[in-house]
Amino acid sequence: MPEKDEREKIKQHRIMKYFIQSTIKIIQEENIGSVTIRKVANHAGYTSATLYNYFDNLSHLVFLANMTHLEDYNKKIFRCVSDCKNPIEVYMSVCKCFSVHAYENPEIFTHLFFSQEREKYDEYTDQYYELFPEKKDTVIPEVLEKMFHINNLYNRSFIMLKKCIDEDYIEEENAKDFNDICLRFNKTILDDVSNNLLAKDEALKLTLKYYYQLFTFFIKPEYKYILEEYYPKLISNNKKIAHFN
Numbered sequence: 001m002p003e004k005d006e007r008e009k010i011k012q013h014r015i016m017k018y019f020i021q022s023t024i025k026i027i028q029e030e031n032i033g034s035v036t037i038r039k040v041a042n043h044a045g046y047t048s049a050t051l052y053n054y055f056d057n058l059s060h061l062v063f064l065a066n067m068t069h070l071e072d073y074n075k076k077i078f079r080c081v082s083d084c085k086n087p088i089e090v091y092m093s094v095c096k097c098f099s100v101h102a103y104e105n106p107e108i109f110t111h112l113f114f115s116q117e118r119e120k121y122d123e124y125t126d127q128y129y130e131l132f133p134e135k136k137d138t139v140i141p142e143v144l145e146k147m148f149h150i151n152n153l154y155n156r157s158f159i160m161l162k163k164c165i166d167e168d169y170i171e172e173e174n175a176k177d178f179n180d181i182c183l184r185f186n187k188t189i190l191d192d193v194s195n196n197l198l199a200k201d202e203a204l205k206l207t208l209k210y211y212y213q214l215f216t217f218f219i220k221p222e223y224k225y226i227l228e229e230y231y232p233k234l235i236s237n238n239k240k241i242a243h244f245n
Helices: 002-029 037-044 048-052 058-081 087-104 106-114 118-131 153-166 172-194 200-218 221-235
Strands: none
Touching: 002 037, 002 058, 002 118, 037 048, 037 058, 058 087, 058 106, 058 118, 087 106, 087 153, 087 172, 087 200, 087 221, 106 172, 153 172, 172 200, 200 221
16 A cells, blocks of 8 residues: 555656646746646646646646746855854845845746745645755755745745844844835835836845845844944945856
């Protein structure tokens, strides 16, 4: 019985990968808006009814297809925090890394982090690494370990801020307010980039300025100097928006 179950699981994963790969191809050749159940099923050589046997809905399928971008972003985070000396620098560096990747692919990052159907995305993230275990890093820095298994952007961001709280850089209530405000303006700027109302370079410059100003406001006064010293370094290469690529 266990052997039969294992064979069924292998078959399930194989068929799911067919659908995911077909979805990736459609997104690459067209865009997210062009993805439909029928188009993916036809591309994969199955019926639409078969697809629904393996995915909750279209959003579930598109999320797994877009995870390749999140995986790439997660890997780039390693590099952007490698020289950070404290949780404040880590937070600001990860925020920059996120913004660079999000503004390069606004439609995809909106779907990954700001979709109205994101309640099950943490579950889908675990499912992705079950389907593609080879893509899972075996060595993950402590500060990032929890983040990589969470796809709720508020919680991902607060994990980094929790390090700042624990090391007494900021009060917890202030950190919650700061986190909430940052995610709201980040979504607005991402929408503007997606709608071609704001250039990527300008969006990154504006985003980092807002993060700096708000963090300076909420952080404990005796630690503002850390931001004042680190911010010029953070923005010094803004002209190279692909810095983390």
